[in-house]
Amino acid sequence: MAERLVEFLRKKDFLLEEELGQGACGKTVLLFDSTIDEHFACKKYSPLGHAPELFEAFVREIKLLHRINHVNVVRVFNYYLFPEKTTGYILMEYVQGMDIEEYLEIHPEEINEVFFQVVAGFAHLEENNILHRDIRPANILVTDSGTVKIIDLGFGKHAVADEDYEKSISLNWWCELPSEFKYSKYDFSTEVYFVGKLFEKIILETGIQQFKHDVLLGKMCLKSPQTRVSSFLDITKILLSSDFESVDFGYDELETYRNFSNSLASVVANIEIDTKYYVDPIEILSKLEQIYKKVMLEENIPNPTIVVSCFVNGSYKYLKNKSISVSTLKSFLNLFRAVSREKKNIIVANLLTRLDSVPRYQAPIEDDIPF
Numbered sequence: 459m460a461e462r463l464v465e466f467l468r469k470k471d472f473l474l475e476e477e478l479g480q481g482a483c484g485k486t487v488l489l490f491d492s493t494i495d496e497h498f499a500c501k502k503y504s505p506l507g508h509a510p511e512l513f514e515a516f517v518r519e520i521k522l523l524h525r526i527n528h529v530n531v532v533r534v535f536n537y538y539l540f541p542e543k544t545t546g547y548i549l550m551e552y553v554q555g556m557d558i559e560e561y562l563e564i565h566p567e568e569i570n571e572v573f574f575q576v577v578a579g580f581a582h583l584e585e586n587n588i589l590h591r592d593i594r595p596a597n598i599l600v601t602d603s604g605t606v607k608i609i610d611l612g613f614g615k616h617a618v619a620d621e622d623y624e625k626s627i628s629l630n631w632w633c634e635l636p637s638e639f640k641y642s643k644y645d646f647s648t649e650v651y652f653v654g655k656l657f658e659k660i661i662l663e664t665g666i667q668q669f670k671h672d673v674l675l676g677k678m679c680l681k682s683p684q685t686r687v688s689s690f691l692d693i694t695k696i697l698l699s700s701d702f703e704s705v706d707f708g709y710d711e712l713e714t715y716r717n718f719s720n721s722l723a724s725v726v727a728n729i730e731i732d733t734k735y736y737v738d739p740i741e742i743l744s745k746l747e748q749i750y751k752k753v754m755l756e757e758n759i760p761n762p763t764i765v766v767s768c769f770v771n772g773s774y775k776y777l778k779n780k781s782i783s784v785s786t787l788k789s790f791l792n793l794f795r796a797v798s799r800e801k802k803n804i805i806v807a808n809l810l811t812r813l814d815s816v817p818r819y820q821a822p823i824e825d826d827i828p829f
Contacts, residue, residue: 472498488552497552498535504545513544520548523611525586528738530579532609553599553607559660561600566666568604573657573671574697575606578738580653581690583611584646585734585771591644593652594632595660633659637681647683650690654678671697694737698807705800711793715805718790721782723812725762726774731818733772735810739802742768743794750787758783769809773821 472489475497479486484502491498503516523534533551540546555561558576562569576598583590590597590611597610633655636648658679661669669675674696680686687693707715736742745768753759758781765782766774794802 472500489549499532499550499552501548501550502545503547510544513541513546516546520546522586522588523548526582526588526611528579528582530575530606530608531582531611532607551607553601553609555599555601555607557595558598558600558606558656559595562660562666563664565604566664567668569657569661569666569669570671571604572600572606573669576608576653576657577690577693577697579606579608580649581694581737583608584649584690585736589644589646590649593649593656595656598656634681636683636686638683645683646690647686647688650678650687650693651680651683653690689734691734691737695807695810698737698803699811705804707801711797714789714793715808717786718782719809719812721762721786722765722769722809723816725766725776725780725782726770726813726816727777728775728817728819729770729813730773730821732821733770733774735813736769736771737806737810739794739799739806742806743791743802746787746791746794750784750791753784754788756784759787769813774816775819 470491472491475488475490477485477487478499484504486499486501489498489500490496503513505512517539520534520537527533532553534548535551536549538547538549556564558572562572580590588611590608592610597608599607599609601607633652636651638644638648654675654677657669657675660666661675674687674693677685677687678693687696746765749759749764749768759765762780762782763776765787766776794805797805
C-alpha cells in the first residue's frame with residue numbers, strides 16, 4: 459500500500475476545568491474529555507523567550523517522553539504543536555493525590571513501598587537517559603491508591619539555554635548541595651543524592667521509624683560522588699535482594715533458576731563498561747513471553763541474544779557457539795510467572811549479579827576524526 463497522509467476532519471475538544479500551576483516554561487491546566495469520561499493534565503509550552511531553537515528542543519523533549527512508559531512516571535498521551543507561534547501543548551496523565559511529603563506524614567507505614575516505587579521510577583528514567591533535574595517533594599506525587607507518580611520530567615532540560623539552566627540548578631535548592639555542583643556537574647549520581655536527601659528530610663521531620671534501608675540511604679546522601687552509590691540501577695539491585703534471607707526457594711525452583719542463569723551467562727562474552735540493565739520484573743517477563751511464542755517449536759533459540767537483551771540494556775559481545783534451549787526458557791517462564799513479586803525481584807537481582815561477573819570492556823571513543 460502506498461503511503462498517504464491521513465487527516466482527521468474533526469479536532470478533539472476538551473472542557474477546561476481549572477488551572478493547576480504556572481512555571482517558567484508555561485502553565486498546566488486540568489482538561490476533561492466527555493467522550494471517554496477522563497481527565498487529563500495539559501501543559502502549555504510558552505517560555506518568556508520564543509527562540510526557534512528552544513521550540514526545536516521542546517519537540518525533541520516530546521520525542522523522549524513518548525518513549526517513557528512506567529507505572530511510576532507520569533504518562534504522556536498526546537501533543538499539539540503550533541510551530542508558527544513557537545508554542546505547543548502536551549496532554550498528560552492527571553494524577554489525583556498528594557505530594558510525597560504529605561502522603562508519608564499521613565501514611566508513615568508505607569515508606570518502604572514508596573521508597574521502592576520512587577527508585578523504580580527514577581531507574582526507568584535512567585535507563586532512558588533522562589535526567590529529571592528538579593527533584594523536590596512537589597514533583598513526586600502519590601495517588602490515593604498509593605502509587606508513586608514522578609511528574610515534571612525536566613521539560614526545561616532542553617527547552618532553556620545552557621547558561622539559564624546553570625542558574626536554575628544553583629538556586630532555591632531545599633537541601634545541602636552535593637560536591638559536584640562546584641564543577642557545574644549534574645548526572646544520575648546527582649539525582650541519587652537528591653532522592654536520598656528527600657527521604658532523609660522526610661524521615662527526620664516526621665520521625666518515621668519504619669524505614670528499613672538506613673545504610674543504603676546513608677550511601678545515597680554522601681556529598682562526594684566518589685563514595686556515593688552511583689546509580690538507581692545499583693540501588694534497585696540492593697533493594698531487590700535485601701529480603702533474600704527471609705525468602706525460601708524450593709529445590710525445583712533453584713534448579714530451574716540455575717539452569718536458566720547458567721545458559722544466559724554462557725552466551726555473553728563481554729559487556730561494555732557503561733551498559734545498564736533492565737530491572738522491572740513485569741517488563742522482563744512480558745519480553746520473555748513474546749520470545750517464547752516465536753521460538754516454542756524449536757529445540758534451541760535460534761538467536762539467544764534476544765534473551766540476553768531482555769536483561770542487558772546496552773552493548774555486549776556474545777559467543778556464537780553457545781545456545782539457550784527452548785525447554786530451559788519455558789521452565790524459567792513457568793517459574794517466573796508463578797512466584798510472588800518478592801521472589802521475582804530476587805530472581806532478577808540474582809540474574810543481574812550473575813551478569814555483573816561477566817568481564818567488561820571499554821568501547822572505543824568515537825569522534826569526528828575520519829581515521
